[in-house]
Structures are given as C-alpha cells and as structure tokens.
Amino acid sequence: MTSPVPASRIPEAVHRRRWAILGVLMLALLIVVLDNSILNVAIKTIATPAPTGLGATQSEIEWAINSYTLVFAGLLFTAGLIGDRVGRKKVLLAGTLVFGIGSALAAESGTPNQLIAYRAVMALGAAFVMPATLAVLMNVFERHEQPKAIGIWAGGVGLAIAIGPITGGALLDHFWWGSVFLINVPIVVIALILMAWLVPDSRDPRPGRLDPIGVVLSVVGLVLLVYGIIKGGELADFTDPKVLATIIAGVVVLAVFVVFEKRTAHPSLDVSYFRNKVFSAAMSAIALVFFALMGVTFFGVFYTQSVRGYSPLESGLLMLPLAVAQLLFAPRARLIVDRFGNRATTTGGLLLIAATLAAFAGFEADTPIWLLEVVFFLMGTGMAHIMTPTSVVIMQALPREKAGSASALSNTFRQVGGALGIAVLGSVLATSYRNGIEGKLGALPPNLRDTAAESIEATLGIAEKLGPRGEALVTPANDAFLHAMHVTALCGTGVALVGAVVTALFLPGRTPAAPQGEKEQERVAAMD
Structure with a gap:
C-alpha cells in the first residue's frame, strides 16, 4: 500500500483553501466547456439564413467547431510546457483573458468565415486554460485526495454540459445568435478576479524546452x-x-x-510515455469515446430541432439527463474503481456508450421522447465512468511537476478525438444525406439542387422559401436525414466497441494500481 505524499510538499495556506481553489478551477473549466455545449444548441440557428443566422453550410459549421478544436489540440502541449516554465497561474489568467476577447469578437461575426476565425482565437485562450486547471489541481491536493478532486473536476464538465444547452436555448429564444458567445464575457470577468485572488502559482523546476x-x-x-x-x-x-x-x-x-x-x-509530445500500455490504453479510451460522442452531438441537434421540431431551449432541456448523470456519477466513479478496478469500470462505461449510440440507429421521427431521455441519461452515466478513471490513470502516471504535460496530453487526445469524430462522422452524415436526398430534388431549379443537398437545414430552408411547392420536400428530407443518422450512429457504435476492447485488454484491475503509485513516488523523490 502506498503512503501519501508528505504534507510538507504543499504550503499549509494553500492546503487550507484547496477546495475553494478547486471551485475557481471549475469556473475556468466551465467557460471552456460551456462554449462548446452552447454552440451545439446554436448550430441550427447559425445555419439559418440571415438575418436570423449566418446561413452557414454544414461544412462551415463543422469548421466553426473544428477551428476551435484543432487550434486547441495543437497548442495544448506548448501551453502546458509554457505553464510549467513561467507559472500556471500566469498562463491561466492570460488564457482566460484571450478567451473572453475571442468570445466578444465571435458574438459580432458577420460571416461564417469570421466566426471560424474568432473561434480559433477563443481556442488560443482555452488551450492555456485547460491544462493549467488540472496542473494546479495536482499541485494543491495530496495524492490520496487527487482521485476525489479529479472526480469533482470531471463532474464540473457535466455541470457545464447541463448549463450550456439550457442557457443557449434561453438566449436564442430572446436574443440574437451571437448572445451565446457574449455570455462568456461576464463569466470571464468573475473568473479573472477570483483566480487572481485565490489560485497559487506553481511551475516545474525543470521545465522542458519549447x-x-x-x-x-x-x-x-x-x-x-x-x-x-x-x-x-x-x-x-x-x-x-x-x-x-x-x-x-x-x-x-x-x-x-x-x-x-x-x-x-x-x-512537445514525449512518445516514450506510450511505451506504458496502461497509459496508452487510457489515452486511446479518451480519444475514441470523444470521437464517437462528438459525432452524435453534431447530428443530435438536427434530429431534435429539424426533424422533431423542438425549439433551441427545448432541445437544450432534452440534454439535461446527460448532464445530470455526469454530475451524479463522476464524483462517485472512484468508488466503483476502488471496488472493481479501472479495467472493469472503463470497459463497462464504453460498452454502455456503445449501447446508447446503437439506440440512435433505431430512432424515428415519432419515437417516444422519453426513450431519448433515457438514452441521454445512460450516455452521461457511461461518460462519468470513463473520464474519471482514465483521468486519474493519466495524471498519476507522471510526477507532480509534470502535471501540466499530463493534462495537456489528456486534453489533446480528447480534442483530437472529438475533431476527427466531427470530421469523419459528420462526413458520413453528409454523404449519406446527400445520397438519400439527391433523387428527390428533381423539381427544384438546377442551381438550387446542389445547395439543397448539403444538409437537412439547407433543404428545409429552400423548401420554406418555395412556400406550398416546397412542402413536398419536408418528408423526403426527414427520411434522408434519419437514414443518415442511423448509419452515422452505427459507425459511432463500432468506434466505442473498439475502445472497450482496448481498455479490456490493457487497463489494470484493482491490484496493479499500487505498484504504479509506488513508481510515481520514486520518480518524485528522485527529483527532490
């Protein structure tokens, strides 16, 4: 059995306010995750022609999402190293400020290309915020409290997922689409004040070169x-x-x-870390589950709003069970890990995710909405039992001084997995939809057919402009989208099953966790 890291490693004044510091870190995390969860609900509105939206095509919407995730993922390693070198508090404050400026600019975007560019600015700030939050957490909590703190931190993701769609829906019901970005600004101001007051600075005494x-x-x-x-x-x-x-x-x-x-x-990416099969399996699980889930989130909004006819606010409320499940189970997932081990907990979570994705392949336009709610709740339950154990494995695999690098690595794989998921599954959705709808567009003028085939929102937008003549397009558009959604959901199911196989083969059960902890302490001691 491992003994906790000596208390003298953490100043007493910092130790006393560690839970308040965790609350501030979760607020910083909230603005990063909140932005993406709000955007998910706003996708349909942004795709709507001006003046309601920007008239963005499906590929432009994908880039509005992926310009954020690609810049975010690409800079996380460097951001983690800079935080290790100059101090985590400094980069946390600077990143939060840049994120707020990018949010204000995104709110005033006049074209889809401007939105894509300003989302990249937001990602620049977020890339410095995300690794710093986990790095600070690892430096204010003792090792024996870290799993609990990480569980609460992961539960904050669930809170953001809950608040995001509901807040976004309420804003879209009363204000213009840009309000979903402008809402970040007051949160950023509050976060900056609290971080400057409470969060201690820390750095790696032997930081890596850029x-x-x-x-x-x-x-x-x-x-x-x-x-x-x-x-x-x-x-x-x-x-x-x-x-x-x-x-x-x-x-x-x-x-x-x-x-x-x-x-x-x-x-910036130390590939030697991946010689550890446990570490590699945890990273793979994070990447694969976000690959599958981001694709589902992308088509889920069009399913609830375009096919089912729910408003943005109602669509946001429909996702509440997913967030509630994460809030309930993420902080408690460590108890399941203690009893059954990382392998059983994470593999079970991935199998549950696969089952929920497969359920989408059976959804139709008239499927009882309570079934969707059950699926979202189970999806959140699965996520909670994947993120907490894999985050603990990854963060404890490296010495405390390398916490920024470990956090950056974890978030990079999550973001790259999500970006590729949106790209691949979004492309599967677009290809399947185009193949299903093209044969039904013969009545349209030739110059409109290609545009109408881009997405269900494009088809329905043209149908609305045509008035009574366009009503015949609504049912074929819904049918083509549902078929495309079924194909995409099954692809996501396959990805989640691959993740379950990887974790079942390579993650440890209960007993191997102790030796890994001893090795970590030996590395820490060697650096003292």
Missing part, C-alpha cells in the same frame, strides 16, 4: 487531414483527387511529426 517545429507539424497535419475528410463528405466523394491528396498529405505530415518527436531532444 518545440515550435513539432507544434507546426502537428497543427498542419491535423488541419490537412480534417479538411480532406470534411471536403470528402461535402462532395460525397472520397475518391476525388483533391480530397485524397489532402488526406494523404495530412497523414504524411503527422507521420513526420511523430518521427521528429522521437528524435528531438525536447519533444
């Missing part, structure tokens, strides 16, 4: 890969030479990135 070449390679590779995937879905043709060339170029650049990181003396 790796600008690695950062550029990773961002360029991911952008090329995701752009090719999204473009293939937009064209409904992945054999198009430009699409293939872009995807292949992205894969090649990412391969060069991995080789460079293995050979450089100061990598």
